[in-house]
Amino acid sequence: MRGRKVLRPQEVADPTGAPDGVSLLSVTGVTKWFGGIAAVRDVNFTVESGESVGLVGPNGAGKTTLFNCICGQLRPEHGMVQLGGTELGRLPTFQRARLGIGRTYQRVEVFTDMTVAEHLLVAERARYAGGQLWHDLCNRSRPTPAELKRVAQVLDMVGVGDRADTPVSALGLGSCRLVELARALVADPVLLLADEPSSGLDVRETQELANVLRTLQRERGMAVLLVEHDLHMVAQVVDRVVVMDLGTVIAQGTFDEVMADSTVRHAYLGTSG
Amino acid sequence: MEHFLGFAIPGIPYGCTYAIVAVGLVLTYQATGVFNFAFGAQAYTSAFVYTKLVQNDQFPIWLAFLLSVVVLAPLLGLIFDRFLFRKIPNSNTTAKLVTGLSLFVGIPALLPVLFGSQNQYNSPSILFNPDTVYFRVAGTPVNGIYLSSVVVTAVVLVALVALMRFTNLGLQMRGAVESRRLVQLDGVNSGRVIATAWAVSSFLAGLAGVLLAPIYGQLQAQDYATLLVAAFAAAAWAALRSMPIAALVGILMGIADTVLQGYLPATSTLSAAVLPSLPFIVLVAALLLVPGMRRLQDDKDPLASVDPPPPPTTAAVRAPQLSRVIRVLWYLLLGAFIISMLSWMPKTWESVFNSGLAFSTIFLSITLITGMGGQLSLSQATLAGVGAFTAAQLANHLGLNFLAGAVVGAVLAAAVAVVLALASLRLKGLGLALMTIAAALFFDNSVFSQVSVINGRALTVQAKWVGLGILDVNGHSLFVVLMIVLVICVAGVMLVRNGTTGRYLAAQRGSETAAAGIGINITWQRIQIFALSGVVAGIGGTMLVIQQQSVNAAQFNYELSLAFVVIVITTGVSTIEGAIQAGMGFVVIQQLLTYLPARFGGTGLTFVLFAAGALTYVAHPEGILEFQKRRWTMRFQRLLFPDDPSSGPPAPRGIGGGDNGAKLPLGVPSLDGSHTGGVTPESGTGLEGA
Structure with a gap:
């Protein structure tokens, strides 16, 4: 990675308009070391436009580290991440987000001073690099009717529309996860990285979340890369599964295929099949 | 050897x-x-x-x-x-x-x-x-x-x-x-x-x-x-x-x-x-x-999630009716203050309040950088000094008007702030505090001592360089100018806080990781807020030297930078009114202490009082004054508007505190007309229209 040209957003091809045969997301040979430990080692896989891929594996497998490498929060020592056929190189996280990579987090990350609706308003603006100091000083920064309408729609879609004006600090963990998801979705991402989104949700909420993800994928063509321990949900949402263990990919295929794989059963389920 | x-x-x-x-x-x-x-x-x-x-x-x-x-x-x-x-x-x-x-x-x-x-x-x-x-x-x-x-x-x-x-x-x-x-x-x-x-x-x-x-x-x-x-x-x-x-x-x-x-x-x-x-x-x-x-900031307590979130500001918990009453009262108080300053106020106290207006402007820069930006900068007095010395040097060298010099000084202070921001891009918390204190000490020891003299004599503030009759002891031009400058700065800070930049900064304070993850350029926001705080501090510094009619290094030393932060934190670093209360409180308390025996006078006991106030930061991170304001506001609210839902007992807060926590009446305008959360019909930004 070192020494490569730094890409700018305008230099990266429109991910939604990627040429035929080019994957939306391509992870090639990505390796990330923490001290002497390879958290991720030579990982390769792709995600196609509109595809839903599950990234599963036991704790410590390197799934979240890989997410961080894709988002730019960590720089891999080796390998490359491409979006729409263009290498992201050393693009910082915020520029990757503006290219259409949305993200939710394993450990919930909300803006504690804000209401639910404000989370979405700020995300909507940030995605399109809106907001200039000069506009603020001229009092031209108020949310537009179109922005407000979109925020309301997304909140209703994930089921927290009735809590738009509630500060997130007054919400429970499950609701905060839904706010995180809504915040990612309002920016209309081409690729959503969802890191254990069902953690903290009850069975009904998990089912609703799965439905939302599936609907978004089918109706909007949004690709989803899902890290999840709830295999029932994974089976409902994803088209394909990538299994990691100890930083490496040990299997790829449909959900049924990988669950039948003895290596996966040994690593992930702790049984030899 | x-x-x-x-x-x-x-x-x-x-x-x-x-x-x-x-x-x-x-x-x-x-x-x-x-x-x-x-x-x-x-x-x-x-x-x-x-x-x-x-x-x-x-x-x-x-x-x-x-x-x-x-x-x-x-x-x-x-x-x-x-x-x-x-x-x-x-x-x-x-x-x-x-x-x-x-x-x-x-x-x-x-x-x-x-x-x-x-x-x-x-x-x-x-x-x-x-x-x-x-x-x-x-x-x-x-x-x-x-x-x-x-x-x-x-x-x-x-x-x-x-x-x-x-x-x-x-x-x-x-x-x-x-x-x-x-x-x-x-x-x-x-x-x-x-x-x-x-x-x-x-x-x-x-x-x-x-x-x-x-x-x-x-x-x-x-x-x-x-x-x-x-x-x-x-x-x-x-x-x-x-x-x-x-x-x-x-x-x-x-x-x-x-x-x-x-x-x-x-x-x-x-x-x-x-x-x-x-x-x-x-x-x-x-x-x-x-x-x-x-990496100091990366050290995290695994049990940090059990800590409660910071409490809301008074403006966020007030009933709309009470907010309207308070706003009217504040306008009346402001009107009475202006009329008093222009009519019967004794010269001693007029000077004290003028000084308070200048300090309030400087303290607004702390509201920007610490309250909004979430960065603890310990060099705000230094930035004020950069503005003041620039204006004074331009006046003493070129005869440039101090008010014009204030603009140049503000730009230079912003430039210094930007250099500081760039030098500390990777630092947060303690690292940033140390970097800013190092900058303050560097300016104290190596810059201000050099620029406070011109051809071997001290810089002066003369009436001919200030103009508009501002330094006329019998007039009120100084008060009018200081008031206008403060109002402009307050308006600017409010617009930024309520605008997209303010929301981006609020997002960063909540979670830098998530803020970057939704497309916010953290670095750029940080540079902007440093620059803006430099502008406000620089203007405030020039106003201070005009009011005090002297300019020397002791007015902007690093100890004052530290004391300023402590003072503003005591009154409330997250609100604009906190900065104004800090500015006025700082000078009024000093003046009142002059009536006591000599050992209690000067800035010493004033610093002790504010330092004691800031020691309550642990219990009241919103500022002890802001805490007391909220407490008394809620008491009055229960008395005057018992039927308002926000007059009830405090709701359980915090992640894990349950989804049934009472909805706070967000979007209520605060004293300064800002909104501290939510979007309301009054602001024209309500979701109800969607």
Whole structure:
């Protein structure tokens, strides 16, 4: 990675308009070391436009580290991440987000001073690099009717529309996860990285979340890369599964295929099949 | 070689003292997670009491040492731990910094109030006789001061390294720094472990203070502050982890200081610029080059999630009806204030309030950088000074009008702030605080002293350079100009806070990771808010020198930078009204104290009062004044509007606190017309229209 040209957003091809045969997301040979430990080692896989891929594996497998490498929060020592056929190189996280990579987090990350609706308003603006100091000083920064309408729609879609004006600090963990998801979705991402989104949700909420993800994928063509321990949900949402263990990919295929794989059963389920 | 040793050996006592303080800082940080800004003040306290007991009260040296270092110093540490730092969650870096800063500002100001402001001279040396030359090294005499420093430092270092590495207590200390609550779950009495660490490190502070006292002829708190900065630098090179490295760097700094003094021509510009700045240069280099200093913020308490979120501001919990009533009352008060200032206000009090308006403008810059930006900058008085000196130099050199100079000064202050932001891009929390304090000290020692004179005479503020009859003692133009400037700055800050930039900054304060993840350019936002705070501080600085009709380095020294932060935090750093209350409160309290006996006058007791207020930051991070405002507002609200849903008991808050927590009446305009949350029909931004 070192020494490569730094890409700018305008230099990266429109991910939604990627040429035929080019994957939306391509992870090639990505390796990330923490001290002497390879958290991720030579990982390769792709995600196609509109595809839903599950990234599963036991704790410590390197799934979240890989997410961080894709988002730019960590720089891999080796390998490359491409979006729409263009290498992201050393693009910082915020520029990757503006290219259409949305993200939710394993450990919930909300803006504690804000209401639910404000989370979405700020995300909507940030995605399109809106907001200039000069506009603020001229009092031209108020949310537009179109922005407000979109925020309301997304909140209703994930089921927290009735809590738009509630500060997130007054919400429970499950609701905060839904706010995180809504915040990612309002920016209309081409690729959503969802890191254990069902953690903290009850069975009904998990089912609703799965439905939302599936609907978004089918109706909007949004690709989803899902890290999840709830295999029932994974089976409902994803088209394909990538299994990691100890930083490496040990299997790829449909959900049924990988669950039948003895290596996966040994690593992930702790049984030899 | 003999020449070199002749310069180097006198630096050893300084170096040893730096080493002891640096090791004490590392020990406190390693064992408690607190970077103890009060260390210099503790050292000064012990030295002050030790010297007073020996010189004024004729105590024997051993008894004075026992009382000031062995008893008083650890006792102070235990008090700080028990009543202040123990209440701060491990992960709350800002609270730890604010508490340390409050002690740093408050203790040296409190001592003259308690013991009178008589000067202390000629502190005696411990262990060895300072007047006896025990032996010579390369021809350089080694007296009792040198010998005491070296022997004590060696013993302390060996004992501490052994304590941390080879004892169970040391192991427990290292565990407690990560999370005292977590080690408690393992059956360790973390309170006792941390109290021991505080007692030991405070003993070191006292020891350093008493060791250093004989070297200085007269005891001055300022010298101990410089000592602390040198120790900061040594501790930073050790990434706040390695005691031997901290000690080594401390000793080398002491030696480097005297060697440079010896070799550089005493009257050269290089000597004048480099020597006073050496500790700051070393500190900045450490902050930029030592990777460990950039990772300090990554230390997180695994149990941090059990801490409650910060409380809402008064404006967020007020019923709309009460807000309207309060707004009307404030407008009436403002009107009465303006009419009074333009009519019957005595000149003394008019001057006091004018000064308050200038300080309020400077304090608004702290609202921007700390309240909105979430960055603890300790150089706001410096930025104000950059603006003021620029305007004054332009007036004295070119005859440029001060108001025009204020604009140029604001731009230059913004440029300095941007350089500071760029230099500290990778730093947060403690690292940023140290970088900004280093900048403040650098400007104090190497810049302001140079630019406060012109052709050998002090800069002046003359009526012909200010114009508009502003300095006419019989007119009110000064008040009108200061008021207009403050209103413009307040309006600007409000627009930024309520605009997209304000929302981006609020997002960053909540979670930088998530903010970057939705496309916010954290770096750019940080540069913008630094620049904006520089502009406001620069304008405020120029207004201050116009009001005071004088310009000198003492008006903008680094101690004021620290005190300003403490003052604004006391009144509420997250609100615009907090800055104005701070500005007015600062000058009004000083004026009221002039009616008391002389020892209570000046800024001393004012600093003590505000420092005491800031010590409540742990319990009331919104500011003690803001807390009391919310408390009384809710009482009135229950009395006047009992049916309003927001008048009920406080709702359970916090993640995990349940989804059924009461909805707060967000979107209620505050005093300044801003909205602290939510979107309402009144603001035209409500979701109900969607």
